[in-house]
Amino acid sequence: MMKRGRGSRGRASAGRGNASDRGGIRKRGAPTRVDRDGDLAMGAGAGAIRGQKTRGGSDRHPPSGPRTQSIDRTIGAIQKALSTSTPQANIRQGGRSAGLEQVSVTGWKQSKAASNRDGGVESLVTFLEKKLTSSDSKPGARARISKSRVEGDALIASIRPEFLERMLQLSGFSFAGAPLTIEKHDQSTATMLNHAMPTQNGTTPSTADTKSKMTTILGRRYYQQSKLLDLSKLANDPDLVAMGIFNTSTTETKFFPALMKVWDLNFDNATARREAVESVSLADNQLANIAVVTALSQTFPDLKNLDLSNNNFKDSQALIGWRWKFRKLQFLDLTGNPFSADPTFKDTMLKWYPELRTLNNTQVRTEEEVAAQKKTPIPIQAPHFHDESQIAENFIRAFFTGYDSNRADLLSGFYDNKSTFSLNVNTSAPRALQTEPAAWDPYLKKSRNLLKISHLPPRMSRTYSGVEKIRELWTTLPQTRHPDIATHPEEWLIECYPIPGLPDITRQSSTGVGGFLIMVHGKFEESNAGKVESRSFDRTFILGPGGGMGGIRVINDVLCLRAFGGNEAWQLGPQPVTVPPAAPVAAPAVVPSAPAGYGLPAPGKTDVQVQQEQLVMQLSTNTLMTQQYSEMALSGNGWNLDAALKNFAELKASLLESLSYRSFANKLDRHRGRYLPMLFFQKLPFSPGHGCSSTIFYNLF
Amino acid sequence: MAPPGEDVYAKISTEAATDFVQSFYPALQSNRAVIASFYSTPPSTILFNGNSVADGNAVQDIFVNQMPPAHYEVQSVDCQIINKQYPTATTGRPLDPRKDISILVIVSGFVRYGESRDLPQRGFSETFVLVPNPSSEPKGKRKRDWLVQTQNFRLVV
Numbered sequence: 073m074m075k076r077g078r079g080s081r082g083r084a085s086a087g088r089g090n091a092s093d094r095g096g097i098r099k100r101g102a103p104t105r106v107d108r109d110g111d112l113a114m115g116a117g118a119g120a121i122r123g124q125k126t127r128g129g130s131d132r133h134p135p136s137g138p139r140t141q142s143i144d145r146t147i148g149a150i151q152k153a154l155s156t157s158t159p160q161a162n163i164r165q166g167g168r169s170a171g172l173e174q175v176s177v178t179g180w181k182q183s184k185a186a187s188n189r190d191g192g193v194e195s196l197v198t199f200l201e202k203k204l205t206s207s208d209s210k211p212g213a214r215a216r217i218s219k220s221r222v223e224g225d226a227l228i229a230s231i232r233p234e235f236l237e238r239m240l241q242l243s244g245f246s247f248a249g250a251p252l253t254i255e256k257h258d259q260s261t262a263t264m265l266n267h268a269m270p271t272q273n274g275t276t277p278s279t280a281d282t283k284s285k286m287t288t289i290l291g292r293r294y295y296q297q298s299k300l301l302d303l304s305k306l307a308n309d310p311d312l313v314a315m316g317i318f319n320t321s322t323t324e325t326k327f328f329p330a331l332m333k334v335w336d337l338n339f340d341n342a343t344a345r346r347e348a349v350e351s352v353s354l355a356d357n358q359l360a361n362i363a364v365v366t367a368l369s370q371t372f373p374d375l376k377n378l379d380l381s382n383n384n385f386k387d388s389q390a391l392i393g394w395r396w397k398f399r400k401l402q403f404l405d406l407t408g409n410p411f412s413a414d415p416t417f418k419d420t421m422l423k424w425y426p427e428l429r430t431l432n433n434t435q436v437r438t439e440e441e442v443a444a445q446k447k448t449p450i451p452i453q454a455p456h457f458h459d460e461s462q463i464a465e466n467f468i469r470a471f472f473t474g475y476d477s478n479r480a481d482l483l484s485g486f487y488d489n490k491s492t493f494s495l496n497v498n499t500s501a502p503r504a505l506q507t508e509p510a511a512w513d514p515y516l517k518k519s520r521n522l523l524k525i526s527h528l529p530p531r532m533s534r535t536y537s538g539v540e541k542i543r544e545l546w547t548t549l550p551q552t553r554h555p556d557i558a559t560h561p562e563e564w565l566i567e568c569y570p571i572p573g574l575p576d577i578t579r580q581s582s583t584g585v586g587g588f589l590i591m592v593h594g595k596f597e598e599s600n601a602g603k604v605e606s607r608s609f610d611r612t613f614i615l616g617p618g619g620g621m622g623g624i625r626v627i628n629d630v631l632c633l634r635a636f637g638g639n640e641a642w643q644l645g646p647q648p649v650t651v652p653p654a655a656p657v658a659a660p661a662v663v664p665s666a667p668a669g670y671g672l673p674a675p676g677k678t679d680v681q682v683q684q685e686q687l688v689m690q691l692s693t694n695t696l697m698t699q700q701y702s703e704m705a706l707s708g709n710g711w712n713l714d715a716a717l718k719n720f721a722e723l724k725a726s727l728l729e730s731l732s733y734r735s736f737a738n739k740l741d742r743h744r745g746r747y748l749p750m751l752f753f754q755k756l757p758f759s760p761g762h763g764c765s766s767t768i769f770y771n772l773f
Numbered sequence: 774m775a776p777p778g779e780d781v782y783a784k785i786s787t788e789a790a791t792d793f794v795q796s797f798y799p800a801l802q803s804n805r806a807v808i809a810s811f812y813s814t815p816p817s818t819i820l821f822n823g824n825s826v827a828d829g830n831a832v833q834d835i836f837v838n839q840m841p842p843a844h845y846e847v848q849s850v851d852c853q854i855i856n857k858q859y860p861t862a863t864t865g866r867p868l869d870p871r872k873d874i875s876i877l878v879i880v881s882g883f884v885r886y887g888e889s890r891d892l893p894q895r896g897f898s899e900t901f902v903l904v905p906n907p908s909s910e911p912k913g914k915r916k917r918d919w920l921v922q923t924q925n926f927r928l929v930v
Contacts, residue, residue, distance in 0.1 A: 317804065423891050448928060449840050449886050453823030456925075498849035498881040502896040502930045523790050532783045535853065569818050571902065571923060573875055575856040583860040589818075591900050593929050610898035610929060612879055614855055628853045630879045637896050637930035683899040 156274035183250035360709035369397035382408035510605035587616035790852035896930025
């Protein structure tokens with residue numbers, strides 16, 4: 073089949089067809105990255121078999137007894153030993169899981185929950201914990217799964233020994249429509265296999281040998297310049313065939329995860345690993361589902377191009393495990409699969425992959441459409457920060473430095489005996505993709521989530537008033553490290569504005585005093601047992617006049633903790649290139665608010681800047697465009713106010729003329745029900761009978 | 774008269790917060806015509822993703838006329854009393870002193886814009902200050918004890 077419009081495949085085939093070319097690619101790609109075992113020599117006879125069109129089970133070698141078993145064992149060793157994200161942790165595994173029993177839970181991948189964003193792991197864990205906790209147990213005796221990880225189709229869960237028996241009895245229970253199989257996870261085997269891995273004492277030859285062979289294979293199939301990892305036609309790979317990988321279903325199942333782990337091992341850090349590959353081909357592998365290759369999504373979560381052509385995927389269910397993976401996928405090739413003929417194929421893939429542009433070599437979304445999708449009905453604006461004499465700013469800077477380094481001083485500096493602190497944990501908040509949430513143990517017993525804590529006594533005991541009580545609590549909370557606000561402003565979203573009606577500690581004002589409401593969103597790092605974990609937080613303060621540093625006091629401090637959710641939500645997106653069509657003529661809902669000091673000279677501001685700001689304000693007043701758009705209109709017209717005004721009038725007239733209700737409706741209709749549902753529901757900026765009404769949200773177009 | 778005990782304040786404030794959350798978000802979702810009734814007049818500041826909105830009527834107008842269907846899921850709520858002697862100028866009847874307080878409410882949850890369940894869940898954080906309703910007259914169809922004095926909504930995930 074001809075493939076047009078994509079470089080990856082073409083380059084791959086060219087590379088494969090020519091031995092010397094292949095060598096060149098290897099030189100570029102492999103030695104710097106895949107040399108942990110030193111040996112990059114190609115397996116014997118590598119070139120001889122390649123090129124033969126041998127496909128299908130009939131070509132497979134018959135099982136070859138002892139050799140197969142040894143391959144099985146070494147691959148198993150690699151896979152098991154490396155199954156968590158940090159290989160070092162595994163070597164110390166013996167100590168880490170002492171006192172806990174491990175069980176292997178399978179069957180849940182067939183459940184309805186498997187289509188959840190996390191593959192159903194969270195709901196499975198919740199389900200098991202609930203079933204483990206018997207109805208007659210004391211409130212404190214709730215069973216917990218202290219640790220869990222996914223290995224292929226199995227969830228390996230660690231529980232306290234007293235829960236083992238009950239856990240094993242749960243085998244056969246139905247979870248979201250699928251029966252579970254629960255078995256004791258043979259830790260002695262796992263430990264033994266771990267010892268087969270490289271340790272300080274040396275290296276077990278067979279494992280190292282397998283690893284080295286895999287490294288060679290990966291090096292041969294990796295094209296560094298095009299960032300392509302070509303894993304097509306694996307069954308024909310002479311090195312893999314020689315290793316006996318495809319001789320038994322066990323080795324075949326274990327091979328791919330092991331291969332991925334060997335790949336992971338060759339990178340020192342996650343960033344380098346992620347950036348090394350943009351494209352993967354798994355073409356021509358007779359895959360009926362992704363069960364065997366599912367590890368691909370863990371190793372390459374940011375993949376942009378994925379070639380799955382000429383496999384045997386029949387329907388979306390065959391790919392369901394990747395429903396929430398590959399969130400950056402732009403190119404997907406499923407030609408030569410039965411699923412491609414399914415009437416729902418295109419819609420399903422568009423729904424699954426919001427960045428997808430090319431499906432089966434056909435454009436299915438334009439760049440504009442991808443960009444439009446990311447918009448929210450409420451445009452993201454810069455933080456609203458209305459401070460006075462840098463009171464709030466100074467407090468915020470001091471607060472987060474102090475909270476990380478010296479909480480006691482922080483408390484005596486800004487808190488008094490009426491200050492109140494409480495924290496709440498949102499355990500199910502949406503989180504950044506591809507992150508494992510840190511456990512909530514250190515916080516949960518203090519969490520005052522009113523949706524979960526419904527009785528008055530705990531609601532009262534989880535409110536901390538006065539310096540002493542807050543100090544007592546804060547010393548029990550884990551040490552934190554917030555990013556530096558000055559050098560990492562993108563990690564923070566800080567808003568602040570004055571608020572009236574606060575308590576007056578001098579009791580002089582009957583109408584209350586003014587202060588600041590401060591809302592901070594960001595992240596911090598926490599070190600738990602040597603592992604650094606990130607959490608996101610939302611923290612709201614109310615500051616009033618008081619006896620603390622700078623004449624202020626913290627009246628309220630509420631901390632909400634949630635799984636790490638990144639900072640993309642508040643980044644200002646790329647701005648539209650044209651002046652928006654919908655200039656608000658009457659916008660009663662808007663309080664036009666230029667930031668304090670805007671258009672006025674200030675230290676550090678050049679005269680040109682001041683001049684430009686004043687022009688922006690003029691244009692904004694004349695056209696009622698927002699400040700942001702006024703600025704764009706001006707900069708697009710060389711900061712000439714008349715030109716910008718003329719440009720605005722022309723645009724408005726032409727848009728009013730050409731964009732009748734019908735044409736707008738058609739435009740929207742095209743998107744309806746596909747992937748821009750929110751646009752469809754948008755009030756039209758030029759709807760008939762409403763004149764040119766618009767409000768702050770007009771700039772969606 | 775002895776001042777109300779901490780338990781009274783805790784009960785009143787936490788119930789005010791949970792009642793508010795349990796009626797406000799469903800209204801954003803499916804009863805947008807009553808949104809204005811949640812707001813005090815004049816409010817102090819209302820912000821959505823950094824956009825200033827003038828008052829409750831403007832919020833209602835935006836939700837009625839411009840917002841796609843939205844599904845809100847509130848996952849965590851906490852509150853604290855800000856001022857136990859909030860200066861409420863009541864009309865018509867004296868205010869129960871136990872309820873003459875202002876309350877800080879923090880909400881964490883997600884919203885899905887559009888009708889399909891497959892659309893992304895956007896995490897949000899929202900801060901409110903609730904103050905007593907000074908009027909004894911029902912505002913809108915039903916009397917609300919607490920009104921929004923200030924509100925700040927931000928998508929955070």
